Every structure is written in structure tokens, then in C-alpha cells.
Amino acid sequence: MARDRDFTTVGRALAAPARSVFVNLLMDGTTRPAGELAHAAGVSPSTASEHLGVLVDAGLVRCEPRGRHRYYALAGPDVATALEALGGLTGDAPVTSLxxxxxxxxxxxxxxxxxxxxxxxxxxxxxxxxxxxxxxxxxxxxxxxxxxxxxxxxxxxxxxxxxxxxxxxxxxxxxxxxxxxxxxxxxxxxxxxxxxxxxxxxxxxxxxxxxxxxxxxxxxxxxxxxxxxxxxxxx
Amino acid sequence: MARDRDFTTVGRALAAPARSVFVNLLMDGTTRPAGELAHAAGVSPSTASEHLGVLVDAGLVRCEPRGRHRYYALAGPDVATALEALGGLTGDAPVTSLxxxxxxxxxxxxxxxxxxxxxxxxxxxxxxxxxxxxxxxxxxxxxxxxxxxxxxxxxxxxxxxxxxxxxxxxxxxxxxxxxxxxxxxxxxxxxxxxxxxxxxxxxxxxxxxxxxxxxxxxxxxxxxxxxxxxxxxxx
DNA sequence: AGCACGCTTCGGCGAGCGCCGCAACGTCCC
DNA sequence: GGGACGTTGCGGCGCTCGCCGAAGCGTGCT
Known part of the structure; x- marks a missing residue:
């Protein structure tokens, strides 16, 4: 079947500033706990948790629990590839501090x-x-x-x-x-x-x-x- | 400068269903007038015009006026490449009719x-x-x-x-x-x-x-x- | 067992966005 | 020039989304 693609879920997943920061942080291939991501994006843990849920639902990010932490990482190499390609179109994110x-x-x-x-x-x-x-x-x-x-x-x-x-x-x-x-x-x-x-x-x-x-x-x-x-x- | 990428504008541009339809239609490389796109997505001409403005601002689509029509097309091959990569992650769009x-x-x-x-x-x-x-x-x-x-x-x-x-x-x-x-x-x-x-x-x-x-x-x-x-x- | 910690869920608030109809503008045709 | 047409701009409505604080749940430490 050659259907059209639904870009809305992936697009929406990337549309929020906090989620864009998350994805940027995970593009180095690291797996990071939710709290660290929340701190890095400057949002509360609860907000970060919601955002991460959206990214997981969109298939961009996967979650693996380890002890009392929950580590998040990009879902796979194809996600990284797609984000690279997309990154070539976008501008730089503003530098927020020295x-x-x-x-x-x-x-x-x-x-x-x-x-x-x-x-x-x-x-x-x-x-x-x-x-x-x-x-x-x-x-x-x-x-x-x-x-x-x-x-x-x-x-x-x-x-x-x-x-x-x-x-x-x-x-x-x-x-x-x-x-x-x-x-x-x-x-x-x-x-x-x-x-x-x-x-x-x-x-x-x-x-x-x-x-x-x-x-x-x-x-x-x-x-x-x-x-x-x-x-x-x-x- | 190695700054982070801002995915929010591109993501937001793809987040709306009508815009996703537009992009799908333009992925064959054709240039289409605003009215045809509006009809295809099932939205009013004014709404389509707003959406197309968003896509142009995001750098995904370019506009060339011809007579009393305004033709829209993907901004370039790199956009098509990025959308292909992104399309590999997403699911099929629902088939709306026979x-x-x-x-x-x-x-x-x-x-x-x-x-x-x-x-x-x-x-x-x-x-x-x-x-x-x-x-x-x-x-x-x-x-x-x-x-x-x-x-x-x-x-x-x-x-x-x-x-x-x-x-x-x-x-x-x-x-x-x-x-x-x-x-x-x-x-x-x-x-x-x-x-x-x-x-x-x-x-x-x-x-x-x-x-x-x-x-x-x-x-x-x-x-x-x-x-x-x-x-x-x-x- | 009890406590501390990390994370998620829920309720609620405010802002932004998608949608339309109507009006205005420019272009083409008669 | 007048009328038809394609397109855009402008209010206004409703909905969704992002944000937080408080509460709940599971894990690890002592």
C-alpha cells in the first residue's frame, strides 16, 4: 500500500521547546534519566515526564527503567538519521547563557x-x-x-x-x-x-x-x- | 559554532493534519496552486493560506506567483530528503475514502x-x-x-x-x-x-x-x- | 520497617493554534 | 471598465497543549 505519511505525530512531538532540547541532548547516543533531562530543559519533573511520554508515543525515544531511575534514549539509528536530515533545514537554537x-x-x-x-x-x-x-x-x-x-x-x-x-x-x-x-x-x-x-x-x-x-x-x-x-x- | 538545533519550527509546521496533507501532495515535486491544496486537504481557502504561510516561514515550502494563482512547491531536494527520512519513522496516514x-x-x-x-x-x-x-x-x-x-x-x-x-x-x-x-x-x-x-x-x-x-x-x-x-x- | 528519592499521574490555569466566514486585493477575461 | 475568480488578511470561537503544584507509586538505602 502506498499511503501518505502522517507527519503530525512526529511533528507535534518536536514542536515543543522542551522536547527539542531533550532530543538534542539524546542525539549524542547517551541514555539519560528523566530528572537530568528536566533540569537541562529548565522544566519541572512532572512536565518533563509528560514530554517524554509524548516522545515515546511518537516512537522517537525509548525508555528503559533501571532501579529507581528511568533512562531515556533515542529509539534507534534511523531516528538519529532523520533528525540529522531535519537539523540541516533548521536554524540554530538560541544560546541561552555564557x-x-x-x-x-x-x-x-x-x-x-x-x-x-x-x-x-x-x-x-x-x-x-x-x-x-x-x-x-x-x-x-x-x-x-x-x-x-x-x-x-x-x-x-x-x-x-x-x-x-x-x-x-x-x-x-x-x-x-x-x-x-x-x-x-x-x-x-x-x-x-x-x-x-x-x-x-x-x-x-x-x-x-x-x-x-x-x-x-x-x-x-x-x-x-x-x-x-x-x-x-x-x- | 556547534549549537543545538531548534526543531520546534519545523516540528510545528508538520504538526497540523492539513499541513501534513500539503507536504504529502508536494512530495512528488509538483507545484500546485493554493486552491487545489485547500480542496485536497478539505479546508477553506483562507485556512489553507494560513497553513501555507506557516510552511513557507518554516522553510519547507516555497511560493511562486503566476498570474492570479500562487503555486507552492517543496523548498528543495534537501527538504524532500529530510521528509523521506522522517516518513520512515511514521505510520501510514488513514485512508479517508474508497x-x-x-x-x-x-x-x-x-x-x-x-x-x-x-x-x-x-x-x-x-x-x-x-x-x-x-x-x-x-x-x-x-x-x-x-x-x-x-x-x-x-x-x-x-x-x-x-x-x-x-x-x-x-x-x-x-x-x-x-x-x-x-x-x-x-x-x-x-x-x-x-x-x-x-x-x-x-x-x-x-x-x-x-x-x-x-x-x-x-x-x-x-x-x-x-x-x-x-x-x-x-x- | 521506615525513610528518602525519582518519577509519574492528576487537576487546573493560561496561552496558542486551527478552524471558519467575511471583507479586501490583485489578476484575468469579456 | 466591469465582472468573475483566486488568494490573502482579519476577527472570533473552541479546543488543545504546555506549564505547574500536590499527591501517589515504586525502588533503594539504612
Missing amino acids: RRSREAERLAGARFCYDHLAGRLGVALTDAWVERGWLADSDTLALTAVGSDGLRGIGVDVDAAVGGRRATTRACTDWTERRPHLAGALGAAVGARFLRAGWVVRAPAGRGVRVTPTGLDMLRTAWGIDSDIALPTAG | RRSREAERLAGARFCYDHLAGRLGVALTDAWVERGWLADSDTLALTAVGSDGLRGIGVDVDAAVGGRRATTRACTDWTERRPHLAGALGAAVGARFLRAGWVVRAPAGRGVRVTPTGLDMLRTAWGIDSDIALPTAG
Whole structure:
């Protein structure tokens, strides 16, 4: 059946400012308890609970109870993909405070975009791998044989990323850099490897990541990526 | 600057049922006058005018006055792409009448998805070209050298589709068939060629297309695509 | 067991939105 | 120029939605 699509539920789910903030926070792939989301959006816990219910009903967010907390996360990679595409059409959300401005600066350096690395770090990695012939210079950043070996060499679980239902490689246009970087199943595998190896660590709160000294050294020696690319800009 | 995205305006724009209908109607790439859209959605002209204003303000739709009519269309390919991605998350819109059900049947056969062919016809063409090695069996359906010659041979303006700002090839997951078909700049060029050659004609109203006898013959002899693939199912 | 904590549900308030009819404006046609 | 037509702008009505505070429920800690 080729019916029309009903955009009203998804649209309505995204229409409220608080829910837009929630979705933004969850786009780094993290799972967060309801209270943290409420605090971040500046609404009461009860209001946040209602909003989260709307997002769950719309199929954008899923909920998993853990002890007395209830953790929320995006429902899946397809949701993240759709939101990315939608984000390319929208304007920037207003910066509400100096703290958020600082936070924005840090995010520009390195962050997670659902489950893959983004920001200057994500773009720099992708550029380096394209230059080395690990990824094809195409719309999909297809993985080459050389790249398969190379990524395996740094401990990326390439086999798990290939052949699944999810697209192996996908180019995600960075909101900051307006340039493509590696996403898809392989992007997720790379992100997982960087976390597991301790090359980056997630910021305690927020969606940013910090590149560790080990990670900086690794980036420089392996691909000549300069340190200030992966770090927040000075000031 | 890596700021958060404000999904509220786009979300709100899609939240109203009438606006969802408008967007669905425009997703075939046609430009339609305000009155036709109003009639299709079952709202008064004044209401439709307000809704269209909201869609224009949100950047989803653009308006071009022609005489005493004002024609509306999607703002661009990126909007169509985002809506496709979003459509993959949403459910079907309820079928409101038998006439709409018949219409849905016809759309399943062949239709335009913004500017490229979709439905069983779009999927069959893509399958045939992948099988012949004209398109790579990848996530992007990348154009091969053989395919470039082949498409040029049937009059597709390949050169115009390559090297532009827009992605040359892109896989668009069909809502009907749940299978990928050719989209992007090349998909648009193919669609334009099919129209220009008279292999398909747009239905007088609605988003469907009808395959002409010439087109049927061409599809069968060139790629062995059976006629009932491109036609509405019987009944 | 008792308490503290996180989260959800419920009632109620105010604001915003979708809908229409009517009037006004510009364009096309006779 | 006069009339018909397509479209937009403006009040007004009703409904929904976002927001909160208070109460209820389940979990974890002591």
C-alpha cells in the first residue's frame, strides 16, 4: 500500500521547546534519566515526564527503567538519521547563557553524534582516512580493502559493522563544520573503539567528549592530526 | 559554532493534519496552486493560506506567483530528503475514502518521489540497473562507467547530474516496497528523461504517473521489466 | 520497617493554534 | 471598465497543549 505519511505525530512531538532540547541532548547516543533531562530543559519533573511520554508515543525515544531511575534514549539509528536530515533545514537554537556558549565551543571540537564521532575530530578523522584511501571519496565514504585492514589494525571491530541490517558506512553532514564525516555502523564501531581504548572519554555531563593525552598522541603519530583540532579552541 | 538545533519550527509546521496533507501532495515535486491544496486537504481557502504561510516561514515550502494563482512547491531536494527520512519513522496516514484507496493502489505502481521515479516502477528500474552493473550494489547505488554509457544511451543527461552540489546518486527507501530505489541528481535526470521521452506521463491530478504504451514497450524490450510491474494491480 | 528519592499521574490555569466566514486585493477575461 | 475568480488578511470561537503544584507509586538505602 502506498499511503501518505502522517507527519503530525512526529511533528507535534518536536514542536515543543522542551522536547527539542531533550532530543538534542539524546542525539549524542547517551541514555539519560528523566530528572537530568528536566533540569537541562529548565522544566519541572512532572512536565518533563509528560514530554517524554509524548516522545515515546511518537516512537522517537525509548525508555528503559533501571532501579529507581528511568533512562531515556533515542529509539534507534534511523531516528538519529532523520533528525540529522531535519537539523540541516533548521536554524540554530538560541544560546541561552555564557555557560552554554562555552559548552558549544567544546562541542565544536569533539562530540558524539548519536553513536559516531563528530565535530572537528570526526571530520579530521574522516579526511585523514579518505586521504589514505581507507575510505572512498564518495557520498557514502565506502570502506576500502586497505581501510578494512587499517581499521582492524587499530582495534576497530570491522566485521561486526559489515553485513548487518544497518548501512555499513554513511556520510553525516556535520552541523558545525558543514562537512561530511563517517557515520553508519562503521562510524559507531569507530566511536566504540575510541571510547574502549581510552582515546576519548565522555564529558561527565553533556554531549561533548574530551580527547585524552593518550588519544592526542595517537592521533598525531598515526595520522598527523594536530592537537588543536581535537581540542576546544582557546578562549 | 556547534549549537543545538531548534526543531520546534519545523516540528510545528508538520504538526497540523492539513499541513501534513500539503507536504504529502508536494512530495512528488509538483507545484500546485493554493486552491487545489485547500480542496485536497478539505479546508477553506483562507485556512489553507494560513497553513501555507506557516510552511513557507518554516522553510519547507516555497511560493511562486503566476498570474492570479500562487503555486507552492517543496523548498528543495534537501527538504524532500529530510521528509523521506522522517516518513520512515511514521505510520501510514488513514485512508479517508474508497477513492483514496484506489489512488493508493495506483501510486504503489508508479509515482514520483519529489523528482525521481518511485513505486514498483522505480524499484524495478533500480534492480534492473544494479543487475546489469550500471549501478553499484552499494548504499549509494553509485554510477559505474558502464551505467554512465548506458544511461546516456537512453537519453539521460548524465553530465548535468554529475559534479553538481547535489549528491549524484542516493538510495531512497520506498515507502511502498520497503526497498531502495535511485534518487539524487541522477534519479532526477532519469525522471526528467522518462517524462520528456513520453515513457511516462503525470496523472492530471495527484502524484501518480501513468506508463504509456511506448514506455511499456521500452521497459520490456530494454530491461525485461514486465508490464504489470509498472501498472496498477488489477482490482 | 521506615525513610528518602525519582518519577509519574492528576487537576487546573493560561496561552496558542486551527478552524471558519467575511471583507479586501490583485489578476484575468469579456 | 466591469465582472468573475483566486488568494490573502482579519476577527472570533473552541479546543488543545504546555506549564505547574500536590499527591501517589515504586525502588533503594539504612
